[in-house]
Amino acid sequence: MLPGSPPRRHAPAAPCARRALPIFQARGRLLGQLRGLDCAILIGETGSGKTTQVPQYLYEAGIGRQGIIAVTQPRRVAAIALATRVSSERTTELGRLVGYSVRFEELSCEQTRIKFLTDGMLLREAIADPTLRCYSVVILDEAHERTIHTDVLLGVVKAAQKARRQQGRAPLKVIIMSATMDVDQFSQYFNGAPVLYLEGRQHPIQIFNTKQPQSDYLQAALVSVFQIHQEAPSSQDILVFLTGQEEIEAMSQSCRAIGRQLPAGCPRLLALPLYASLPYSQQLRVFQPAPKGCRKVILSTNIAETSITIPGIKFVVDTGMVKAKKYSPASGLEVLALQRVSQAQAWQRAGRAGREASGVCYRLYTQEEFDKLDRMTVPEIQRCNLASVVLHLLALRVPNVLTFDFMSKPSPEAIEAAIEQLDLLGAVERKEDQLVLTPLGRRMAAFPLEPKFSKTILMSPKFHCTEEILTIVSLLSADSVLYSPPARREEVQxxxxxxxxxxxxxxxxxxxxxxxxxxxxxKDWCKENFVNSRNMMLVSDIRAQLRDICVKLSLPIESSRSDSTNVRRCLAHSLFMNAAELQPDGTYSTLDSHQLVAIHPSSVLFQCKPACVVYNTLLHTTKCYMRDLCVVDADWLYEAAPDYFRRKLRTARD
Incomplete structure (x- = not known):
């Protein structure tokens, strides 16, 4: 519907599937309540239909017709899948009435009236327009996940609502949605916003816990899968929650090997991995029905925890584990570590089993262990490096980042550590007791990247290697372009x-x-070389967008051609806070916090012992691993930030 066109007060004839959703019974009551509210908290159990139906109900009733209805999602996979589903329900071409916007990919037009976005993308739009003028309704979905972008967005939409009221503009309606969350905290934050409850899960779910704690959750998951497989009808599929690609690929291999040894008469087992860096064509396989007499076992990260419905799932096996970021402002270390899920996450996972029929969830931990889990997931904003957040807030011209209205305040130490990092990168300065972006910082904020990567691009003209740096940063900004099936390890190598x-x-x-x-x-070359062609095409798109930003900033774009030294010097000058040095005993120690680290087995440098490296991230499993490494000269690091390293040396001596 175009702005200014007459509202459609009647609902179109809903297809049977839409009418069958629990939310359909509440449609009239819900619209009556939402029409008169500027802000509402909507709690509806997994499978109630709130994510796909609420935006359509608002559109059909003419609520928010003067602008776009935005629906935010924590993950790009969910944003794209939901936009596809809703446009199909509206029988319109994706990108017209219903569109989406995720990092480095947008499909929408002037006619778009329902738009699914990742929360990070709406946040970037707010930098250009803090009052979010083109939106009439913002639905923040899966709010319980409390991603770093969601928490900043909560403050931004609250401020936009207030600004629009003060300016006498059309109000901004805000709807916070989740299946499980701390409703009192959300309601209080939005000045006592009413909480609306949607009745009923679609189908009942039985939950079973283990009687004893499990020392090896992977082994327990494997045993559970084959117990279910040998007892349940083959038409009932299984979803297993694991923590990452390596675990998933290893278990896929085990499932296939054991499946081949099962006695005759036992149904075939189709093990399907699901994680973000998996080629898109293989991600789609999880949504397709299994062949007759065959059972799907989907082995997934928490990508399958929210919003997306995978058909056929009857059983969920929840290992109770997740990989999450943890940051220590004192040491400056940000690591990806294995940890227990929260109770809210556990309920979300269980809910995957009841989307189409009654389901069963097997939790591989005791009831007592469940009772000890955190009730809600600790917000990412309280356990992450805040450099990106502070850069965003300063770009939004927030007068004082320390007093920004966060729903869950990060520690002052974490904010100060972020300010110090941005200061070291040359992005901020103090003017009359106020923190502001430097001209370099403003240019850094123009890129939808982590500050260290924005700085890498902006440093590249000095080293005459912008073309190469654009490629490298684009490769690091997409999901992995390399696909390494464990069963073919030697061939891959x-x-x-x-x-x-x-x-x-x-x-x-x-x-x-x-x-x-x-x-x-x-594509044949990609297959032969185990390269994910879809992700590589995305890298090309990302690179083109980053190059456009460089052109807009009048950045000279040169190539160093075969000279890799300048590329490495540029990386050293921007990643100097992520550097490690070889010790006499053959181990590595980070230069800033003297943390003991090792080279990750997936790195091409795994068997080597270079004297000095910079890395992108640290991953903590059995030990602390550096991932994505580049060999650098120690002199380049000191040249990049002499004061920083002098201070670090002094601290080490003290």
Missing amino acids: AVRRKFISSEGDHLTLLSIYRAFKNVSGN
Whole structure:
């Protein structure tokens, strides 16, 4: 519906599937309540239909017709899948009435009236327009996940609501939605906003806990899968929650190996992995029905925890574990570590079993262990590096980031540590006791990237390697372009050998991208070289967008061609806070916090011992691993930030 066109007060004839959703019974009452409210908290159990139906009900009733109805999601996969589903329900082409916007990918037009976005994308739009003028309704979905972007967005939409009221503009309606969350905290934050409850889960779910704590949750998951497989009808599929790609691929292999040894008459078992960096065509396989006489076992990260309905799931196996970021402002270390889920996450996972029929959830932990879990997930904003957040807030011209209206305030130490990092990157300065962005900081905020990567691009003209840095940063901004099935490890290593650079992972990725471009993205070449062609195409799109930003900023774009030294020097000058040095005993220690770290087995430098490296991230499993490494010269690091390293040396001596 175009702005100004007459509202459609009647609902179109809802297809049977839409009418069958529990929310359909509440449609009239819900619209009556939402029409008169500026802000509401909507709690509806998993499977009630709130995510797909509420935006459509608002549109059909003419509520918010003067602008766009925004629906935010924590993950890009969910935003795209939901937009596809809703446009299909409206029988319109995706990108017209219903569109989406995720990082580096947008499908919408002037006619779009329902738009699914990742919360990070709506936040970027707010930098250009803090009152979110083109939106009439903002629905913040899956609010219980409390991602770093969601929490900042809560403050931004609250401020936008207030500003629009003061300016006498059309009000902004805000709806917070979830299946499980701390309603009192959300209601209080939005000045006593009413809480609306949607009745009833779609189907009942039985929950079983283990009688004893499990020392090996992977083994317990495998045993559970095959117990279900041998007892339940083959038409009933299983969803297993694991923590990451390596675990999922290893268990897929085990499932296939054990499946081949099952006695005759036992149904076939189809093990399907699901994680963010999996090729898109393989992600889609989880939504397709299994062949007759065959059972799907989907092994997934928490990507399957929210919003997306996978058909056929009857059983959920919840290991109770998740991989989450943890940041220590004191040491400056941000690591990806394994940890227990919260009770809210556990309920979300269980809810996946009751989407189409009654279901069963097996929790691989005792009831007593469940009772000890945190009730809600600790908001990401309280356990993450806040450099990006502070940069965003300053770009939004927030007068004092320390007093910004966060629903869950991060510690002052975490904010101060973020300010110090931005200061070291040259992004901020103090003017008359106020923190403001420097001209460099403002340019950094123009990129939808972590500050260290924005700085890398902005540093690149000094080293005459902008073309190469754009490629490297784009490769690091997309999900992995390399696909390494464990069953074919030797074959993978053999084909990758020709791309490997002794100077590290960044240069190896650059070499793979150049080869991909030389064959014009040929899909057979991608298959032969275990390269994820869809992710590589996305890298090309990201690169084009980042290059456009460089052009708008009048950044000279040069290539260093075969000279990799300048590329490595540029990386050293922007990633100097993520540096580690080889010790006499053969271990590595980070230069800033003297944390003991090791090279991750997936790195091309795994068998090498370079004297000095910079890395992108630390992953904490059995020990602290550095991922995505580049060999650098220690002198380049000191050259990049002499005061910083002098101070670190002094601290170490003290």
